[in-house]
Amino acid sequence: MSDVARLAGVSIKTVSRVVNDEPAVHPKTAERVLAAIEQLGFRRNLGARNLRRGSTGTIGLIVEDVGNPFYSELNRAVERIATAHDRHVLTGSCGEDTERERELVYEFSSRRVDGMLVVPAGDRHGYLLPEMRAGTPMVFVDRPPGDIVADTVLVDNFGGTVQAVRHLARHGHRRIAFLGDRPDVFTATERLRGFREGCLQAGLRYDERLAVLRTPTLESVTDVVNRLLRGPKRATAVIAGNNRVAVHLLRALAHVTPRPAVVGFDDFELADLLNVTVIAHDVGRLGEAAAELLFGRIHGDDSAPRKVVLPVHLAPRGSGEVAP
Amino acid sequence: MSDVARLAGVSIKTVSRVVNDEPAVHPKTAERVLAAIEQLGFRRNLGARNLRRGSTGTIGLIVEDVGNPFYSELNRAVERIATAHDRHVLTGSCGEDTERERELVYEFSSRRVDGMLVVPAGDRHGYLLPEMRAGTPMVFVDRPPGDIVADTVLVDNFGGTVQAVRHLARHGHRRIAFLGDRPDVFTATERLRGFREGCLQAGLRYDERLAVLRTPTLESVTDVVNRLLRGPKRATAVIAGNNRVAVHLLRALAHVTPRPAVVGFDDFELADLLNVTVIAHDVGRLGEAAAELLFGRIHGDDSAPRKVVLPVHLAPRGSGEVAP
DNA sequence: ATGAAAGCGCTAACAG
DNA sequence: CTGTTAGCGCTTTCAT
Numbered sequence: 136m137s138d139v140a141r142l143a144g145v146s147i148k149t150v151s152r153v154v155n156d157e158p159a160v161h162p163k164t165a166e167r168v169l170a171a172i173e174q175l176g177f178r179r180n181l182g183a184r185n186l187r188r189g190s191t192g193t194i195g196l197i198v199e200d201v202g203n204p205f206y207s208e209l210n211r212a213v214e215r216i217a218t219a220h221d222r223h224v225l226t227g228s229c230g231e232d233t234e235r236e237r238e239l240v241y242e243f244s245s246r247r248v249d250g251m252l253v254v255p256a257g258d259r260h261g262y263l264l265p266e267m268r269a270g271t272p273m274v275f276v277d278r279p280p281g282d283i284v285a286d287t288v289l290v291d292n293f294g295g296t297v298q299a300v301r302h303l304a305r306h307g308h309r310r311i312a313f314l315g316d317r318p319d320v321f322t323a324t325e326r327l328r329g330f331r332e333g334c335l336q337a338g339l340r341y342d343e344r345l346a347v348l349r350t351p352t353l354e355s356v357t358d359v360v361n362r363l364l365r366g367p368k369r370a371t372a373v374i375a376g377n378n379r380v381a382v383h384l385l386r387a388l389a390h391v392t393p394r395p396a397v398v399g400f401d402d403f404e405l406a407d408l409l410n411v412t413v414i415a416h417d418v419g420r421l422g423e424a425a426a427e428l429l430f431g432r433i434h435g436d437d438s439a440p441r442k443v444v445l446p447v448h449l450a451p452r453g454s455g456e457v458a459p
Numbered sequence: 460m461s462d463v464a465r466l467a468g469v470s471i472k473t474v475s476r477v478v479n480d481e482p483a484v485h486p487k488t489a490e491r492v493l494a495a496i497e498q499l500g501f502r503r504n505l506g507a508r509n510l511r512r513g514s515t516g517t518i519g520l521i522v523e524d525v526g527n528p529f530y531s532e533l534n535r536a537v538e539r540i541a542t543a544h545d546r547h548v549l550t551g552s553c554g555e556d557t558e559r560e561r562e563l564v565y566e567f568s569s570r571r572v573d574g575m576l577v578v579p580a581g582d583r584h585g586y587l588l589p590e591m592r593a594g595t596p597m598v599f600v601d602r603p604p605g606d607i608v609a610d611t612v613l614v615d616n617f618g619g620t621v622q623a624v625r626h627l628a629r630h631g632h633r634r635i636a637f638l639g640d641r642p643d644v645f646t647a648t649e650r651l652r653g654f655r656e657g658c659l660q661a662g663l664r665y666d667e668r669l670a671v672l673r674t675p676t677l678e679s680v681t682d683v684v685n686r687l688l689r690g691p692k693r694a695t696a697v698i699a700g701n702n703r704v705a706v707h708l709l710r711a712l713a714h715v716t717p718r719p720a721v722v723g724f725d726d727f728e729l730a731d732l733l734n735v736t737v738i739a740h741d742v743g744r745l746g747e748a749a750a751e752l753l754f755g756r757i758h759g760d761d762s763a764p765r766k767v768v769l770p771v772h773l774a775p776r777g778s779g780e781v782a783p
Numbered sequence: 784a785t786g787a788a789a790g791c792g793c794t795a796a797c798a799g
Numbered sequence: 800c801t802g803t804t805a806g807c808g809c810t811t812t813c814a815t
Contacts, residue, residue: 176590176593180510182510201534211524228538245505246506404729408709
């Protein structure tokens with residue numbers, strides 16, 4: 136910047152004024168400065184600016200995996216809102232690893248992001264209190280934080296799964312299996328709760344052997360399929376606890392007959408062509424709602440922590456409407 | 460930091476030493492400093508540090524859309540390599556908008572990212588030369604830059620499409636349609652080139668009315684399907700120029716009989732279950748190769764610009780193996 | 784309309 | 800093993 140000032144024959148402060156579109160600078164001078172900037176290929180150092188100003192113009196987004204379509208859609212929505220607020224997004228994947236989540240939070244905190252959106256892993260988040268008190272707003276997305284109260288945007292996990300069970304029961308199923316993510320993932324246990332409640336409401340005996348929570352991989356899901364969805368005492372329907380489970384389940388079921396009825400939680404691309412009935416919700420809205428809430432906080436809203444629960448709806452596409 | 464120093468009764472420099480794990484600090488002193496840090500909830504300001512040191516510990520990634528599964532997988536791979544090099548990733552979507560791409564480049568440049576990975580839009584990238592000369596390494600991913608020579612990592616678009624045509628011809632198809640992205644997208648024209656060459660090699664007359672390049676939306680693709688893939692003079696096979704085209708094509712074809720043979724370029728999730736034959740390549744490797752190349756540059760490798768072309772392979776799954 | 788000086792929070796370079 | 804000084808590149812404050 137001092138180079139530009141020298142070349143334009145003005146003070147460094149004038150260059151700063153031009154770069155920041157501040158008024159009260161003579162057009163002729165501005166022109167000279169602009170020319171010098173162009174000639175030198177000057178680009179102002181935002182790091183230095185932020186050091187002086189405080190805000191960095193960035194927000195952090197911590198998810199399980201930016202490559203998972205669910206989170207990438209969330210990422211896109213957050214980016215959209217951030218751009219509208221003239222901010223940039225620093226992303227990080229923690230892969231359900233609470234230690235990695237912590238590292239990312241501290242890292243982003245050190246980078247002085249203006250706020251953070253977190254899909255929390257695990258159930259202990261007391262460590263975030265100091266960061267929040269220090270003035271970094273945090274909004275939790277898709278899952279609530281473990282042991283603190285803070286802004287959270289969720290979808291109706293419980294209600295959605297109750298609905299799924301009811302739907303299957305209405306089509307005549309009495310033995311329904313539930314296959315969810317690890318039990319330390321909030322949405323998994325919440326949907327399992329919905330599953331039990333759904334069984335209860337439908338007058339089905341809840342059989343805990345039919346409910347399995349574990350990390351979804353093709354192997355683990357195939358294993359469960361072989362145990363619960365084949366043979367004479369098999370379940371005739373199955374609920375996939377999230378989009379990962381659903382994808383693996385479809386592969387595992389490819390050559391299984393008779394094919395059980397399937398309802399998935401979370402919509403996913405091409406589910407329509409595969410005729411997969413799902414409990415759908417709008418991931419874009421989830422991200423937007425959370426980001427807007429965060430920017431509200433960044434802009435000074437200090438009302439009580441809010442909890443937003445977005446609706447879900449059942450999208451019948453065939454797989455959930457077959458008889459036992 | 461000065462607060463910590465005061466509380467611990469040491470100089471600010473000692474705190475800096477502790478925070479940076481520099482040797483030559485008495486364990487007892489370090490302990491006192493650590494305690495003070497804990498008590499104050501101190502988190503060092505990386506912005507200030509970077510101002511002094513030069514490197515910011517970030518790289519920029521500019522793609523068309525972080526929500527597109529293709530790019531999110533790329534994003535994940537880049538993040539993996541960045542993490543291994545102890546860096547963080549700043550992402551931005553430009554949606555094929557050259558102006559937005561420029562803004563993002565300038566923005567990231569102002570933020571002094573240590574390097575940038577760019578999936579370039581359009582065909583004019585001379586504006587990047589000053590940035591590159593100023594010392595920001597750039598690596599182009601999936602497409603080459605327009606009018607400059609620089610590190611680029613691509614997949615074999617041409618060869619892959621030649622292979623697709625050959626495959627369809629071998630199964631008896633003589634009228635093959637090609638449906639690609641906008642003509643200003645490098646991969647689209649490159650794959651179109653492969654399509655022509657493939658027709659030539661297979662002894663088919665290249666009929667330009669069967670090759671359509673435009674923004675893939677369900678509407679545009681449906682329109683083309685109705686024009687080219689129905690009626691007595693219809694094409695009996697179609698090549699989808701990328702994953703977006705393929706997805707829309709599958710929907711558009713859902714109720715079309717007789718169903719044409721389909722080969723897609725780019726693999727995508729669930730393509731296997733939908734029996735879609737594709738020209739597959741490893742997006743993860745694409746991202747990793749590009750990121751590794753970038754970090755090579757960041758670490759001082761100033762050899763001649765490299766061009767890496769990753770292989771593709773045909774994955775036959777049914778849709779490409781049907782007779783006319 | 785412009786500029787000089789101070790300082791944001793940190794680290795490099797040099798003492799001690 | 801520890802501290803002092805200067806300065807990274809910018810903006811703020813106050814003069815002119």
